[in-house]
Amino acid sequence: MPERGLPPDSDFDLRTRAALDRAFEPGAPPASLLRKAPPLWTRRGFQRGALALLLTGGGAGVAMAQRPPSLVRHAIDHEYLERSLRGSLMEPAQMLERIGLRGARELPGFVQLLRPCDLDGHLAYHLTTFFEKSGMVTLFAFDQPVDLRDGEGWWNNIFWQVLRSQDQQPLVLLARQKKTLAMAEAALHGGTAVAPG
Incomplete structure (x- = not known):
């Protein structure tokens, strides 16, 4: 029965409706007419999430690769x-011997702290000294041989460097400024003490 306000079906409409009824089975439409969901990897949200995960993992990998050794x-x-x-809780001569400056008369820089301490189960000699126009540097020398390779980097807002003393023993240097490390390295390898102040 035609709805109100619409003209009655013409013969063409009736024939077309009959032809369509024969073409398709009554019920669900054919699968070819339905929209297919795109594969998961083609969806923008998935692509963005995968990219964010990849960048986060890569950044964490780079950070872990730059991580200093445990002892540092x-x-x-x-x-x-x-x-x-x-x-000063120890004799300066002991520290000079540990850092390979046996011939020197005084420690480099203006000494702030000089003491033995325990560093991750190793007896270490702790020297904090001040260099004019560059800043504070902390040096750790070890009583027994430790497995540390030479290297440098920046970690936890501190520049660090592992280098060898003149006796080929590892030394750990820490400073807030990179130029302070360079000045301390020059004082250690030059064998001359930098005058305080």
Whole structure:
């Protein structure tokens, strides 16, 4: 029965409707007419999420690759805890021997802290000294041989460097400025003490 306001079906309409009824089975439309969901990897949200995950993983990998050795990380933590300590709890000659400057009469820079300490189960000799126009540097020398390769980097807002003394023993240097490390390295390898102040 035609709805109100619409003209009655013409013969053409009736024939077309009859032809369509024969072409398709009554019920669900054929699958070829339905929209197919795109594969998961072609969806924009999935692509953005995968890219974010990839970048985060890559960034974490780079950060972990730049991570200093465990002993250096412990030295950075130790230096942070003892940053405000001052004093001399050992003879300077002992420290000069540990850092390979047996012939020198005084320690490089203006000494702030000189003491033995425990660093991750290793006996370490802690020297914090000040270099004019560059800043503070902390040096750790070890009583027993430790497995540290030479290297440098930046971690936890501190520049660090592992280098060899004149006796080929590893030394750990920590400073807030890179030029302070360079000045300390020059003082250690030059064998001459940089005058304080």
